Amino acid sequence: MKKCILMLGTGGTIACKHTDGGLSPAITSEELVGYIPDVEEFCEVHTVQVCNVDSTNVTPEHWSMVSRAIEENYEKYDGFVVCHGTDTLAYTAAALSYMIQNSRKPIVITGAQKPIDVENTDARMNLLDSFIYAADDGSRDVNIVFDGKVIVGTRAKKERAKSYNAFSSINFPYPAVIQDQRVIRYIPPEDYKGGVQFFHEMNNSIYVLKLIPGQNPDILEYVFDKYQCIVIESFGVGGIPEYLVTKFYEVMKDWESRGKLAIVATQVVKEGSNMMVYEVGKKVKQDFDLLETYDMTLEATITKAMWLMARKHDGYEEMKREFYRMINHDIMGNGQA
Numbered sequence: 001m002k003k004c005i006l007m008l009g010t011g012g013t014i015a016c017k018h019t020d021g022g023l024s025p026a027i028t029s030e031e032l033v034g035y036i037p038d039v040e041e042f043c044e045v046h047t048v049q050v051c052n053v054d055s056t057n058v059t060p061e062h063w064s065m066v067s068r069a070i071e072e073n074y075e076k077y078d079g080f081v082v083c084h085g086t087d088t089l090a091y092t093a094a095a096l097s098y099m100i101q102n103s104r105k106p107i108v109i110t111g112a113q114k115p116i117d118v119e120n121t122d123a124r125m126n127l128l129d130s131f132i133y134a135a136d137d138g139s140r141d142v143n144i145v146f147d148g149k150v151i152v153g154t155r156a157k158k159e160r161a162k163s164y165n166a167f168s169s170i171n172f173p174y175p176a177v178i179q180d181q182r183v184i185r186y187i188p189p190e191d192y193k194g195g196v197q198f199f200h201e202m203n204n205s206i207y208v209l210k211l212i213p214g215q216n217p218d219i220l221e222y223v224f225d226k227y228q229c230i231v232i233e234s235f236g237v238g239g240i241p242e243y244l245v246t247k248f249y250e251v252m253k254d255w256e257s258r259g260k261l262a263i264v265a266t267q268v269v270k271e272g273s274n275m276m277v278y279e280v281g282k283k284v285k286q287d288f289d290l291l292e293t294y295d296m297t298l299e300a301t302i303t304k305a306m307w308l309m310a311r312k313h314d315g316y317e318e319m320k321r322e323f324y325r326m327i328n329h330d331i332m333g334n335g336q337a
């Protein structure tokens, strides 16, 4: 029997038209499907227009609009395809991985580098591939389909601004590829226990502080006071420079007692952190109950923290346990295994 898939349009280049003011999303979800008539051979497609925006304008509100639309239609469909702009697609894919957990039904996110109505577009292939993947029996959970590759929702990063292979999978293999309109699976689907879980709230009281050599320590006080979570994008495997340490210790004491979250990440995209290697990391990690990102992407780190902070919890220890709990393959090397 043909699968029934719901496509949710949110905008992005895939749906853009040329205007005097530059490319702007204007093509509807229904029109998008009209560009891939072959889809009718293997699935029935229904559409819904969640919004039609450049993904630069996407906020956690839009993530909630998508997750709510999926929950409302969850029982009626076999899978979901979300069309999205590429600029913040990796954030949305990570966010949806936390907002929709343990889904037996696939949620596929795709987009394009060129609008669907231009000649040399990647949009038609990406969209058709997404339906092929969404209609496949072994597909589950939140994944991106782009340029013939499947990337787990928590593992993507936009690494190219213009090329068709815009996304890389960070610290995790591709679970599958789509070749000649067939799914070639490298990682077999897992067994599922329990049902799907939806969480629609996110708390965006979070600031990412990217360190630069010689960073002025004044910024720490401001950021630590204003936000509930700070992610420090440090260098290498992770550490706090000595010119920041005095201020850091001063603000951290107060921060800990107020139950806020401090997470140390790294500016190095691949292979991840390990603060226990160098003195610049080890001492800080031992002196404070900091979280570190290990092999998580920054997109997953930020959206996991937003999801965690929006939930009721029994204090810091539980937050910490949850942060290190693997969700949709987001963290493997958490140093605690």
Ligand SMILES: NC(=O)C[C@H](N)C(=O)O
Binding pocket: 011, 012, 013, 014, 053, 054, 055, 056, 084, 085, 086, 087, 088, 111, 112, 113, 114
């Ligand atoms: N390729 C794209 O989709 C880029 C576009 N600015 C967006 O993210 O909506």
